[in-house]
Amino acid sequence: MKAVPQVNYTVIETYPHDTTCFTQGLFINGSNHHVFESCGLYGQSFVKRYELKSGTTFQRTSVAPEVFSEGLALLGESMYMLTWQQGKILEFDARTFQLRHEHPFPIQELEGWGLTTDGCELFATTGSPYLYRLRVTSAGNIEMRSRVQVRHKGELVYALNEMEYITPKIWANQWRTNRLWRVDPNTGDCETFIDVGGLHNWYGGQTPNGIAYSAALGITKVIVTGKLWPKMFALEIGAADLCGAPISGSTSQLCKQAPESACWKSDLQRISAAGRFLTGAVPSHGSAALVASVPASIAQLGILQKDAAHVSSAESSQTSTAQVISRIAVIAESLLCIVMLGSIISAKTASWFSAKP
Numbered sequence: 001m002k003a004v005p006q007v008n009y010t011v012i013e014t015y016p017h018d019t020t021c022f023t024q025g026l027f028i029n030g031s032n033h034h035v036f037e038s039c040g041l042y043g044q045s046f047v048k049r050y051e052l053k054s055g056t057t058f059q060r061t062s063v064a065p066e067v068f069s070e071g072l073a074l075l076g077e078s079m080y081m082l083t084w085q086q087g088k089i090l091e092f093d094a095r096t097f098q099l100r101h102e103h104p105f106p107i108q109e110l111e112g113w114g115l116t117t118d119g120c121e122l123f124a125t126t127g128s129p130y131l132y133r134l135r136v137t138s139a140g141n142i143e144m145r146s147r148v149q150v151r152h153k154g155e156l157v158y159a160l161n162e163m164e165y166i167t168p169k170i171w172a173n174q175w176r177t178n179r180l181w182r183v184d185p186n187t188g189d190c191e192t193f194i195d196v197g198g199l200h201n202w203y204g205g206q207t208p209n210g211i212a213y214s215a216a217l218g219i220t221k222v223i224v225t226g227k228l229w230p231k232m233f234a235l236e237i238g239a240a241d242l243c244g245a246p247i248s249g250s251t252s253q254l255c256k257q258a259p260e261s262a263c264w265k266s267d268l269q270r271i272s273a274a275g276r277f278l279t280g281a282v283p284s285h286g287s288a289a290l291v292a293s294v295p296a297s298i299a300q301l302g303i304l305q306k307d308a309a310h311v312s313s314a315e316s317s318q319t320s321t322a323q324v325i326s327r328i329a330v331i332a333e334s335l336l337c338i339v340m341l342g343s344i345i346s347a348k349t350a351s352w353f354s355a356k357p
């Protein structure tokens with residue numbers, strides 16, 4: 001591989017992660033720190049929603065034992081989940097976790113690997129050197145709209161897996177490597193990457209395979225984990241490295257529901273310029289604008305309204321003592337979880353780590 005530009009990052013927080021989850025899909029509703037994760041392996045696949053900092057599970061659904069879960073993305077009020085070799089996409093009600101439909105995988109004769117969304121359409125990887133754009137039609141069907149070849153300096157890049165759309169780029173891990181690429185979804189160009197080898201001493205199939213982002217968590221903050229890892233990590237990445245230059249001029253290639261990022265939306269640019277990176281739920285200033293501008297697809301879940309009320313209350317009332325006590329409790333709970341989960345993973349056998357994307 002030719003020399004490529006590499007981006008630096010700083011680990012700023014860690015959280016517990018379910019060591020029974022063979023992570024295949026990951027996204028987050030940053031307004032309330034809820035994580036949605038799909039976990040693979042035959043007979044052990046499931047999807048769950050949980051709180052980022054504590055790991056507390058709110059919802060969980062198993063899938064049929066013959067289904068191997070893969071990438072997961074939220075679009076509208078539905079959660080779409082790829083399957084590995086079953087040739088279908090499962091559509092869940094994002095609120096109830098009930099299975100709504102089974103769609104044929106529109107990329108015939110290829111496996112389902114990663115999935116993300118720009119707010120309008122879905123992007124899928126298959127292990128091939130292509131990034132596919134899928135469209136949910138007005139009739140609710142899923143069809144392939146287009147594809148781009150994924151390359152770095154002219155060389156094909158294979159095995160991109162779990163993804164996260166961070167307007168206007170896509171971050172994707174390359175299976176069985178420590179590399180997370182920043183990809184231009186319109187050209188397929190792999191522009192730069194980070195190496196997450198220092199996060200966790202993994203082996204076999206425990207590849208890094210979970211990337212999540214929400215501007216409400218922190219506009220330069222990316223959540224990363226891996227298959228069966230005991231921890232999730234919040235990485236701080238400079239705005240220019242994370243999503244390229246701020247978007248100005250024509251936005252014709254952006255989805256109207258494109259989520260906020262460090263490169264997109266004026267309010268966030270102002271916050272970034274002032275050096276006030278978001279921590280916790282939302283910043284103490286400009287929070288109303290931020291919450292109001294979160295894509296409708298997420299707001300429709302009814303979670304943001306609750307969070308907005310929480311923020312308003314927090315801003316207008318005393319914060320110090322209750323928050324300190326709460327944070328101490330969260331830290332203590334997290335440490336306990338890490339100890340317990342560490343003991344669980346030590347019991348795993350090498351048979352789990354077979355060649356599964």
Ligand SMILES: [Ca+2]
Nearest residue numbers: 026163164211
């Ligand atoms: Ca993701």
